[in-house]
Amino acid sequence: MSARAIALAARVEAFVRQTVVPYEADSRRGAHGPSAGLVAELRDKARAAGLMTPHILDNGGHLSQRETALVLRASGLSPLGPVALNTMAPDEGNMYLLGKVANEAQKARFLAPLVSGEARSAFFMTEPAAEGGAGSDPSMMQTRAVRDGNGWRIDGRKTFITGADGASVGIVMAMADEGACLFLVDLPEPAIRIERVLDTIDSSMPGGHSLVAIEGLRVPDEQMLGAAGDGFRLAQVRLSPARLSHCMRWLGGCIRANGIASDYANSRHAFGKPLVDHEGVGFMLAENLIDLKQAELMIDWCADVLDGGSLGTIESSMTKVAVSEALMRVADRAVQVMGGSGVSGDTIVEQMFREIRAFRIYDGPTEVHKWSLAKKIRRDWKAAQGE
Template sequence: MSGIGMEKAAAIADRVEAFVRDVVIPYEKDARIEVHGHGPSEELVMEMRAKAREAGVLTPHILPDGSHLNQRETALVLIRSGLSPLGPLACNTMAPDEGNMYLLGKVGTPEQKVRFLDPLVRGEARSAFFMTEPATDGGAGSDPSMMQTLCHQDGDHWVINGRKAFITGAQGAKVGIVMAKSQDGACMFLVDLPDPAIRIERVLETIDSSMPGGHSVVAIDNLRVPASQMLGASGEGFQYAQIRLSPARLSHCMRWLGGAIRSQEIASAYACKRQAFGKPLVDHEGVGFMLAENMIDLKQAELMIDWCASVLDTGSLGTAESSMAKVAVSEALMRVADKCVQVMGGTGVSGDTVVEQIFREVRAFRIYDGPTEVHKWSLAKKIKRDFLKAAGA
């Protein structure tokens, strides 16, 4: 991906940061944000997006001609949008919409783009990606090959049945991408939401609270989808999932790096101002060293993101590289968030600052888009596979 150049992308990022700091951060105490996973209300999201549109920073990673910033350029912008948990919502750089827009931009037909992609890019609609399934059903979680949701063709339609779980933003979404399994393999379908055949059984109570609509368990009963709304052909679903996978993993890293940077800012200011035992907290080695370690982790996370983005910009799928980045960044940001809470003591575990929320969100990030252990297992398989190939076995 050629992109527009890092200098121009940095200018976009600067505008995004100014908007997030000046306009979005004051919304963090808004009563329209529900904790325990249900997220900000639709009214709040659209109110912030109207202001982002006015400021010229709505969907800033996609240019007016429909072209996409390359991954290194996207990182500059998404890190800044993540300085507030509400920033990606306001700027339309949030998951799962950002990943879904990327996928549709890559593989959607012209008609599919007009109907399903354009409203997302304009910030007028939210989307949901229906892949993971309930563990109680033996369905797909970190292992998509376990998918139990089935589809079959009936004339010029496909019929889909199954259950899905942890579907981010399903409640309130207008666009859905549904994965199901046919006799040919995995398939992806574009659907208009809401649809009576897609029923939300419950919205889960989760540790994070930044996603509008929360995370739902969903039943799909005889959903009929026109064949024209299939992405690609029957059996190509996993191929398209791979196109989405690495950039989506990496964009999570970008956004939550922004959140961790903000936590470090707040914890550092607290440590420099708060007096204890005759001097500022930061002058106590136990505190100052934690903040110094955070500086190191933040820089390493930034460099890891830039390295992986550079790989993706060559056109590589970057499967192993994105796994490495996801593990390294999520674990580093967890350390940063935890130390920020620790430095701030009682204030750190309270809702008086956003540090407590960012800690919760980053903890969930270690699970989303693949737990650390799954990525390590995948990398270990690659090590063995590469060894056997080199040995001629």
């Protein structure tokens, strides 16, 4: 690990613990995430500390994935940490994508405001299941893009669009005759209408998750990422790093939740001794240490694969499954150790349990990743047989 990443992660951790954590009791945190005012206030403090968007370098370059893992883990020690530091989803993944595939004019217009933390973004891909739209299978995309003069007209409906409410930059995926396409749009846009912000189990992301109607959206050619038909290929650039960064952030959150549960177990007495001295409690905390270390090692392994130049599709699937399931166990045990305190809002343990439960679904449910891995096993076996 580089000295710069170690030093940067230490600064991020200190900032989160000392400056961000006190905001966890702020009344501006709601069911659909922190308010715009709270986001702005936290980001002002991050700028003052010289920590805005810490994973992107002053020259526009990006930390390696291995370095990013250390920094994003530290940012995730509070649910508000990624919000304050501009390392949260979907912005972190969208910045990564634009940094890799956008042209210079697109970067100046759409990427720069995201890196500065002045703007938020949304990635419009998932569609309502009841209408047969795309979810875990993007090939089911119903949103259509039709050529219209020197641009495109886009119509469709999207759902679970994280951060759409209050976003300034949108990346819209739609199907054209040429195949899937990605379009950059300024928000708010009258042709992109939020029907409602969904009530969901998680509550850490500004703007929540929205059901959106796209009706008669017109986008000029210069706002397409890549060429017509490149959408799925370009989305793969974002896919693995975005999966992995979720793992990084929530690992930090579960490290903190486990620390809170450990403090409780050591200070709370019952039946004549500290809770931690009862095997039923102490063993749960021991199992948490094992799961946390295994999650860390899976993240580092996948980060090394990505840093080696691979898309890491298989490796990121394996890591997303392993880490999300391990962190679910950690969060659940932390709640159990703390008893009634664990299901109250007095600490972030209860919230971490909710956030990790949602994490097992977004960026691909565990079962979809396992299905994809099983298909690879079948392909590899057939290739070995010469079929």
